[in-house]
Amino acid sequence: MPLRRALINGRLYLGGGRMLDGGFVSFRDGRIDAVGGAADRAPAGSEDIQVTDLGGKLVLPGFVDAHLHLVHYARSLTEPDLSATGSLDEGLQLVRSFVAGLPRGGWLTGRGWDKQHWGLEDFPVRQMLDRAAPDNPVSLTSRDGHLVWVNSAGLRELGLADEPVVVEGGETLVDGSGRPTGVFKENAATAVWSRLGGLDEGRLMDALPEAVARLRGFGLTAVHTLDDKRSSAVLTKVLDRGPLGMRIERIREVLEPGDLEGLEPAPGASCVKTYADGTLGSQTASMLAPYAGQPGNLGIAALSAAKLREIVFGALRKGFGVCVHAIGDRAARLVLDVYEEARRERAYREAPLRLEHAQVLDPADIPRFAGLKVVASMQPIHLVGDRHVAERYWGGRSATAYAWKRILDAGGRVVFGSDAPIESPNPLVGLHAAVTRTDPARPDQGPWYPAERLDVRRALDCYTDNRIAVGARAEFTILDRNILDPAQPGAILQARVVETIIP
Numbered sequence: 320m321p322l323r324r325a326l327i328n329g330r331l332y333l334g335g336g337r338m339l340d341g342g343f344v345s346f347r348d349g350r351i352d353a354v355g356g357a358a359d360r361a362p363a364g365s366e367d368i369q370v371t372d373l374g375g376k377l378v379l380p381g382f383v384d385a386h387l388h389l390v391h392y393a394r395s396l397t398e399p400d401l402s403a404t405g406s407l408d409e410g411l412q413l414v415r416s417f418v419a420g421l422p423r424g425g426w427l428t429g430r431g432w433d434k435q436h437w438g439l440e441d442f443p444v445r446q447m448l449d450r451a452a453p454d455n456p457v458s459l460t461s462r463d464g465h466l467v468w469v470n471s472a473g474l475r476e477l478g479l480a481d482e483p484v485v486v487e488g489g490e491t492l493v494d495g496s497g498r499p500t501g502v503f504k505e506n507a508a509t510a511v512w513s514r515l516g517g518l519d520e521g522r523l524m525d526a527l528p529e530a531v532a533r534l535r536g537f538g539l540t541a542v543h544t545l546d547d548k549r550s551s552a553v554l555t556k557v558l559d560r561g562p563l564g565m566r567i568e569r570i571r572e573v574l575e576p577g578d579l580e581g582l583e584p585a586p587g588a589s590c591v592k593t594y595a596d597g598t599l600g601s602q603t604a605s606m607l608a609p610y611a612g613q614p615g616n617l618g619i620a621a622l623s624a625a626k627l628r629e630i631v632f633g634a635l636r637k638g639f640g641v642c643v644h645a646i647g648d649r650a651a652r653l654v655l656d657v658y659e660e661a662r663r664e665r666a667y668r669e670a671p672l673r674l675e676h677a678q679v680l681d682p683a684d685i686p687r688f689a690g691l692k693v694v695a696s697m698q699p700i701h702l703v704g705d706r707h708v709a710e711r712y713w714g715g716r717s718a719t720a721y722a723w724k725r726i727l728d729a730g731g732r733v734v735f736g737s738d739a740p741i742e743s744p745n746p747l748v749g750l751h752a753a754v755t756r757t758d759p760a761r762p763d764q765g766p767w768y769p770a771e772r773l774d775v776r777r778a779l780d781c782y783t784d785n786r787i788a789v790g791a792r793a794e795f796t797i798l799d800r801n802i803l804d805p806a807q808p809g810a811i812l813q814a815r816v817v818e819t820i821i822p
Contacts, residue, residue: 322369323347325362329373330801331471334380336776342741344378346793349822354789356513362758371805376817377801380785381540381794382746386675386696386736389542390523390550393530393738395430402431402462411451418452418544427452430460430740432468435708443490445501458515463598469501469507477514484510486771487647488621504617505597523553531563538796538816541566543736545592565613569635570642576629582639590640590671595620596650599678600806604647604711607681618638618647628657634660640671642696646678648721655687679713679720688731695726699752700742706758707766712803717768723753724771735781746782751811753778759812775803795820
């Protein structure tokens with residue numbers, strides 16, 4: 320019979336705002352079988368029970384990242400990541416260091432560049448990347464994952480040196496002679512990635528267990544991973560070899576209605592995802608009014624309303640839940656309109672529906688999340704990186720940007736994630752952003768729209784899908800200190816994960 324385990328003398332956050340100081344919890348076969356406070360009888364040690372005295376450490380329901388890209392996170396551990404570089408020159412130097420280890424003509428792929436972080440007014444061009452890699456083809460995905468930057472050698476290899484990619488929902492930046500500058504947006508970027516060929520499956524399959532180990536080290540007990548077709552195939556092969564040691568909910572990407580063919584819901588893979596627009600950093604998020612300083616730029620609609628409806632209803636007919644990426648206020652309204660239409664049909668009144676990101680909303684659309692039972696899947700860490708970009712391009716509209724408290728106060732449901740590898744998957748970093756709405760590296764700037772700050776317990780509930788209660792899953796994150804004191808928000812970033820328990 321499996322060993323029973325008990326955690327005693329701990330601070331237990333049960334969920335829903337409730338605490339037990341000096342409490343205990345015991346579990347066996349992956350389920351909690353007893354919970355009690357200091358006045359209750361804690362399990363004693365014996366041959367069939369392992370007792371751990373926590374000495375006042377904090378026990379939380381296990382952290383869940385509701386939005387990341389697991390295979391791409393694993394891939395980021397093996398490729399150049401430019402997200403920490405502060406200038407174009409720093410980024411190019413990192414590329415040079417990786418190119419030095421490649422044979423002449425060998426491909427280099429990487430990610431993480433951001434023109435805002437580099438202080439560039441305009442997007443970079445192929446000639447800049449040529450300075451670091453004149454003889455090797457290079458493809459670098461932007462930090463937000465919606466652009467790709469290719470050097471001259473790469474454009475030649477892909478047959479794109481002279482002709483732009485023309486595709487609905489995408490854009491190729493061109494120079495004065497009409498030739499590609501090297502930057503492709505949205506669906507044009509997708510077309511470029513499709514020409515790059517297959518992923519290095521062996522390298523990725525080896526990297527996935529390491530990626531999961533790192534996520535567990537951050538206290539995560541479960542993740543919802545959004546994967547494109549190639550990434551999903553790699554993950555399937557790894558899972559066929561055996562479990563990865565973490566609860567994984569798979570959300571499969573659908574770009575066109577035809578992509579639903581052959582897909583069926585399965586345990587742990589019951590949702591699909593599609594895109595309504597681009598991103599703030601690329602100024603391709605679909606907006607109701609133009610970006611500040613960019614007259615006429617309303618962003619890019621990744622799908623027409625007709626195609627979005629076809630995908631949503633096609634997925635629901637198959638029994639899938641649906642997640643739709645929507646960052647701009649126009650995109651969010653379109654998605655909510657389609658979801659409202661779905662809710663009118665009896666068969667879909669309780670179907671799982673999520674809106675991914677919801678980074679800026681028209682005030683009139685905020686109450687619709689509760690009314691339509693649509694989950695807002697948000698990433699608090701984006702506020703830290705995008706705050707000044709939002710102020711620059713959205714101006715006063717930022718008052719309803721990252722509006723998790725307004726959604727919750729209106730009766731809606733919010734779940735939190737990281738969007739890793741775009742941002743750090745450390746939930747404590749995201750939790751701090753949700754609670755303080757500050758950049759820990761710039762405390763002098765103060766909180767951004769402080770009325771949207773969450774109480775730490777409320778924010779924790781957005782980072783979990785479980786409770787510490789009899790019969791619940793025995794998934795726990797144990798921290799070395801109490802982070803629940805609202806007067807000490809700095810404790811969140813000071814905390815360290817002592818143990819991550821997953822059945």
